[in-house]
Amino acid sequence: AKTLSSAFVKLNKGIILANRLNEEVLRENNWPLKLTGPALKKGENVKKAAKITLTITNQADLWPSVITLPEYLQAGSSSTVTVRVYNGGAKNAANFEIILNANEKQVESKKVDLLAAGADTEISFTWTPENAGLYTLKVIIDPKNEILENNKLNNELTKDVQVASRPGSSGGGGAPTKPQKVEKNIVAGAATVAEISGVVKIEVPAGAVSGGNAVIAAETIGEQKAKGLDRPLLSKVVDVQVKNGTITGKINLTLYFDPKKLAKNQEPAAFYYEEKNNQWVKLDGVVDYDRSTATVSVEHLTPFAVFALPKEEIKPAVKEKTVFPDLQGHWAEAVINELAGMGIISGYPEGAFKPENKITRLEATALLARALKLTSGDEEELKIFKDAAHIPGWARKAVSATVKEGLLKGYEEADGTFTFAGQKLVNRAEMAVLAGRIMDRKLGPVTPAALNFTDAGQIPVWARQAVGVAAAKGVMSGYPDNTLQALNNLNRAEAATMIKRMLDLLT
Template sequence: MKLRIAAYFQIVLMLLTVCMPSVSAAATLTDISLSLSKINVSAGENVAASGTAEKNSWVPLKVVDELGSIIVYDQTKSDASGNYSINFKVPSGASGLLTVVAGEGSSVANRTMTVAAGQSDTTPPTWTNAGLNSGNISQTGLTLTWNAAQDNLAVTGYKVYQGSTLITAEPLTGTSYNVTGLSAGTDYTFKVEAGDAAGNWSTDGPSITVTTAAKSSGGGGGGGSATSQAVKSTTGSAAVTPNAGGNISLGSDAAVNIPAYALTGSKALEVKIQKLTVTPAIPAGFRLAGSIYEFSVGGESSYSFAKKVTVTLSFDAGSFDSEKTPAIYRCDETKGEWINLGGTISGNTISVQVDHFTKYAVMTAEKEEAQTTGELPAAFKDIANHWAHNSINKLVDMGCISGYPDGTFKPDNKITRAEFAAVLVKALKLAPQSGKTFADTAGHWAKDYIAAAAANGIAGGYDAGRFGPDDLITREQMAVMIVKALKLNMTTEKANFADSENISQWAGEAIAIAVSNGIMKGYPDNTILPRGNATRAEAVTVIANFLK
């Protein structure tokens, strides 16, 4: 009986591929190929189908179930190189074996995928880093912003509640909302919930209670103002009202300028600048050009603002050579490293805009004199005899990547997609872009670097809303980003490695280009390990290679 069903399915599939009306009489598809981003899926999950066809031709795509019914149909046009890509969603209720068919007539390619029975999406989004903030508070309105929720597939929208009343007519795709129609001097409680494509909604979203600005006081012709005066202090601390802001400095050593509504809530908070006497370790290869300062709001040294504030630090110009450029670095205590923020220099001060507080310092990257061999000396204690020590020193010297507080670089540790994007953007000297590009990068430390990479056509996400910033980057993903960054000419050559069959279709050409241009190399056993995770040493090496 199973053989009869299978035979029937194959006959129906042949009829469908032969008898399906042609999308364009002028389009003749030859040597079409098809690759799927995943072959084991759940109902409601997104799948990317991609491949090559005739240049500038229409490519129809069908998904057929075991009964021979077409459950998905879409079409796209291949580009000037013949590449095409279509994203589709596995329909809810789909199960068993599905066949994906690309092309038409006698020129088709097909792949199968399996939908796990009984595994439709029933999991609502979660709030790992829940946070709801308020800003732009006036007498009648305010702006809510929140950190993105996470989902096993993808978050598709958000609902905002005022008390128990839903105030968003349709789910929001962004992570901010302007609330209007409020009353002056009144407390309001807001809550946000996240939903996915299967209709699952969270019930534990973040909430916040906000007091709107009070009505102006005073009578007669003058009247008072609902907005407090901006505070100014040179003692290193002051109570700052959110709707006023202020400028707090520690003498002439360090300062922060906080615009109105950068602080969240409505109550005054203490903003404090403290010079540290016990300082965190500075990575090898760097030199302090001043003191380390910890900035805090309300006792929180990791406070996040509703809008950017300006941090200004003074530095000692005599502590480094005139050829070296100082920059403000922030301490990422989670990763145990210092991040280069750059900055604008004016005299002996340097300023930079930030959206959260931590520890900050002015440093310079030390460039040691080259040895007689022409090789750069090891800047970290764990790379002296490492095969990538020259490349590591080169990118560290450029300020593209840094080491760890214990004086190590950890060259064989894996590197994430966000970290690689940040190093690549710095190496290319691209300006970081503000604004959210992907739903899962909204509150991420590398969001501006990822946005810059995406804006310059270097990096794409898994889909329109998901970049996977903390996923470990694979070697073939790294190759694609490098080739896009350099805009290298396409090649008809193919990479010839013992494991070339493991190279994903979408990455084959990029790996061939990277290898032919000397940017990437295989391993001694003639493998390329395309789906293996890249190490920090491998990442800096491919970037150093294209900078030669």
């Protein structure tokens, strides 16, 4: 069967001509499409061809979501490498192969008899590295392309790990003599994870970096820069960069620190190095003491490290007045500055707020949790989401808190399970539903307002009552042309305005 590129489909405005029966094409959404219709005879004008019938089918979609293995690896010792495999398509996948490579050399191959649509499974491999050093582990699903899938671009996953020397060897216990580094190609439309085992994990959400040949890179650079801050260094200093690309969204960094270097009256905090002023600047983030990690979300890349601070310095400062240079004259300037002063919302490290940036489900959830001062839940609440492993550390407490309060349910799949889809953008209808749930809990039943927007017919059925409630209480309003644009993605300024209006109602 012939495959037509998405560029061809775009160029022809979605019109596809076929002169053979049962020709398959692949559109931008990666659905296999079957075209059926009578073949053209030699010399026949295309305009005389009969109408083509288009039938859309959906296939399996296999992808490895995470590779886990022990933190300490030693040459000559066997370790278990576990891979979680997910079928995100609409059809079951049967009798496919999964292989594990280490530095491009096959370690082991496993067969999977059946993986149902929407389900996931764990596959375990046994790996015995022969020598110390840096290894790149690669998992490849269906290497022989025996399974018909929606997308073959997400069938591989890599992870860089450091292996220590054998006991008694002259390798110094496996401590690397050269800088540790990792580079990973960023695939457009897919999340990318790059990791130096025990040092840093970098999560690049889909769409967070633009550029056809973009690469995410990280390298340990020694402790010389750390001497500029008079605080104990708890981690390695890691320089993170994007090559051949532009950062267009938030990137999540998890830095590993040594808890043994932490005194009783100290707490860890993540910092970034500001090259312009040659100084270290503290970042807001989430510390996981069980895993000895500090996780932050950033929109600029530079050297990062974890330092120890006295506990009293960890307390967030409440600003008397916050001024964002890109908000001057903006319609939401006063609201945003007020929320920033309350510690509910913040800008970006370079000082900008970027009011027109769209907001993700992760960001909206964290914003609501802070605004409502919700009590953090625990990992148990997150188990309802089958993609819980993809919720970054900085947002896990906020997501668990909103689940605990019954404000967040996630997306229900065909098999009855739920996904959180944290990197998905939030539209106005979805935010109205969240606002409706909050007001119902805090204020009791509210009579919805009539939906008199000129585009009211475009409001989804599941959101109509919530939009009416939000409109009745003034939490959500239309645009000057009396449209609601319910399916438009919410930006940071609009989200801040809705939060402020809700707080005014509830206090």
